[in-house]
Amino acid sequence: MRFSNKTMLILFFTLAALLGGCGIQGAAHRPAEAPDRERREISIYITNDVHFLAPSLHDMGQLYRRLASGSDGKNIEALPALLGALSMTVEAEKPDILLVNGDLTFNGERQSHESLARYFEELEKTGIQVFVLPGNHDISNPFARGFFNNELRAVPSVSPGEFAAIYRNFGFAGALSRDRGSLSYVAEPFPGLRLLMLDSCKYTNNRTLGFPELGGAFSEATRKWIRGEAEKARRDGALLVASLHHNIMDHHPLINEGFTIDDAESFQDLLAGEGIQFVLSGHIHAQEISTRQREAGAVYDIATSALAVYPHQIGVLTAAPAAASPGPSSERSSAWEWRYAVKALDVESWARVVGLADERFLDFSQKSRDYFMMVSGNMARRRLSTSSLSDEEIEALSSLMGLLNSRYFSGTSYLNAQDVPASLGYRLLQEHDYEFFSSYVRTIMEDRPPRDTELTIRIPER
Ligand SMILES: [Fe+2]
CATH class of the missing domain: 3.60.21.10 (Metallo-dependent phosphatases)
Structure with missing residues (x-):
């Protein structure tokens, strides 16, 4: 931000x-x-x-x-x-x-x-x-x-x-x-x-x-x-x-x-x-x-x-x-x-209250979420940039990383079961092994009690 x-x-x-x-x-x-x-x-x-x-x-x-x-x-x-x-x-x-x-x-x-x-x-x-x-x-x-x-x-x-x-x-x-x-x-x-x-x-x-x-x-x-x-x-x-x-x-x-x-x-x-x-x-x-x-x-x-x-x-x-x-x-x-x-x-x-007219504060929750998802996604984009994946596949995996990380850091990983399995990024993860990236994503995917x-x-x- x-x-x-x-x-x-x-x-x-x-x-x-x-x-x-x-x-x-x-x-x-x-x-x-x-x-x-x-x-x-x-x-x-x-x-x-x-x-x-x-x-x-x-x-x-x-x-x-x-x-x-x-x-x-x-x-x-x-x-x-x-x-x-x-x-x-x-x-x-x-x-x-x-x-x-x-x-x-x-x-x-x-x-x-x-x-x-x-x-x-x-x-x-x-x-x-x-x-x-x-x-x-x-x-x-x-x-x-x-x-x-x-x-x-x-x-x-x-x-x-x-x-x-x-x-x-x-x-x-x-x-x-x-x-x-x-x-x-x-x-x-x-x-x-x-x-x-x-x-x-x-x-x-x-x-x-x-x-x-x-x-x-x-x-x-x-x-x-x-x-x-x-x-x-x-x-x-x-x-x-x-x-x-x-x-x-x-x-x-x-x-x-x-x-x-x-x-x-x-x-x-x-x-x-x-x-x-x-x-x-x-x-x-x-x-x-x-x-x-x-x-x-x-x-x-x-x-x-x-x-x-x-x-x-x-x-x-x-x-x-x-x-x-x-x-x-x-x-x-x-x-x-x-x-x-x-x-x-x-x-x-x-x-x-303090009279700021700036959208970045007036819409802070959304903007801060977007920022965090972008930063998290960029970690994946950097890691996967030298892979043989297509741009679309890299983007799907990076967006998934952003979403999963935002939920993991919020303590709301339990939400993943609802929408993540149907995503392209998740399907790619099932089919390929991207070493640390795959292991990390799998460990933050599930909400352990x-x-x-x-x-x-x-x-x-x-
Ligand atoms: Fe510390």
């Missing part, structure tokens, strides 16, 4: 208003009044993989625009509008909490972190409490760059300590507990609810390596700290919600190396053993819910798709006291019902 300079200028000033005004000083979170457990549900909005690049780090030049519209489908140019739409949604719906589960920045630029921190400061004026975690792009990233005069310019990234200082008001300063060996912490937004915010990133060797490590892991010491915090939450009768950037199980048979944490099965056992039945994650950029049955019970990994990538949706997690189970009152145990769903951000309404966009879990009171 291409935006004109004028549109970008308008967006820039809108974002500047959004980001401007206040510094990042201020009091750490004070635990808010607890929601009435009998009458009110807890609502937690979730986003990740924002990949924000501060407006001060580019001049909207050609190089920036080429890199911002990368082949991985990230739509960096639309982020000011998406953050505007997120603010509008939060203002209107007043959720209790926003979790931002890593990959906050494009490549860990200090200025991008500082801009986002100011944005969160503004957002908290609506009454929401924001909590952040780092992702693999965010800390000690040797790739941090500005984009000026069609040249890349190295800019400072941040150390782990600087990350915690910049976001001190968004989890770190008011933490109930912090892990000594990582940026993991426990926050208590209000009495009775604890957030287990887990830093799964490996940034220690980034400088030596010359690139940011993609994968994630938890050391034995951090695992011990997690067990201790789970035990404390149990003792205090608090609900516990666990978040991290990386995935704790494979979401895709081909794309999992560097996505799923090291020693994932033992970590799933740890969570199941502590009664933590689900985690919130990101990193893979697609909307995916997976589950594994462990000896101590089932564990779910709910990966919310990337804010920067179509369909630009956020996760919505609500918790409410579940209706009492039938049986003698002495045997009834109270439980909480957790519901996860997704919500697309309404950029169209935001554009109308559970559904990727909604989940309900009942958890007994701790």
Whole structure:
């Protein structure tokens, strides 16, 4: 999606208003009044993989625009509008909490972190409490760059300590507990609810390596700290919600190396053993819910798709006291019902509110889908360009790739069964083997249970 300079200028000033005004000083979170457990549900909005690049780090030049519209489908140019739409949604719906589960920045630029921190400061004026975690792009990233005069310019990234200082008001300063060996912490937004915010990133060797490590892991010491915090939450009768950037199980048979944490099965056992039945994650950029049955019970990994990538949706997690189970009152145990769903951000309404007359925002959902399908289709067009296929066949396969990828990233692959088998692209796939392309398309064709966009879990009171 291409935006004109004028549109970008308008967006820039809108974002500047959004980001401007206040510094990042201020009091750490004070635990808010607890929601009435009998009458009110807890609502937690979730986003990740924002990949924000501060407006001060580019001049909207050609190089920036080429890199911002990368082949991985990230739509960096639309982020000011998406953050505007997120603010509008939060203002209107007043959720209790926003979790931002890593990959906050494009490549860990200090200025991008500082801009986002100011944005969160503004957002908290609506009454929401924001909590952040780092992702693999965010800390000690040797790739941090500005984009000026069609040249890349190295800019400072941040150390782990600087990350915690910049976001001190968004989890770190008011933490109930912090892990000594990582940026993991426990926050208590209000009495009775604890957030287990887990830093799964490996940034220690980034400088030596010359690139940011993609994968994630938890050391034995951090695992011990997690067990201790789970035990404390149990003792205090608090609900516990666990978040991290990386995935704790494979979401895709081909794309999992560097996505799923090291020693994932033992970590799933740890969570199941502590009664933590689900985690919130990101990193893979697609909307995916997976589950594994462990000896101590089932564990779910709910990966919310990337804010920067179509369909630009956020996760919505609500918790409410579940209706009492039938049986003698002495045997009834109270439980909480957790519901996860997704919500697309309404950029169209935001554009109308701020007075933009640009179709690319007024018709954002469609345009962003077209853009994502084009980028996905281009991957296939490039791969198949040297094959012996006709232009019509290449186009059929590329369009199929666009459609399947758009559904896979949205968590709606279940729709494929309705219309894909009758398509020319699908028939070609049955008849020929296009190596990785064929394997990839087959793996995103089918929707493996559970559904990727909604989940309900009942958890007994701790
Ligand atoms: Fe990531």
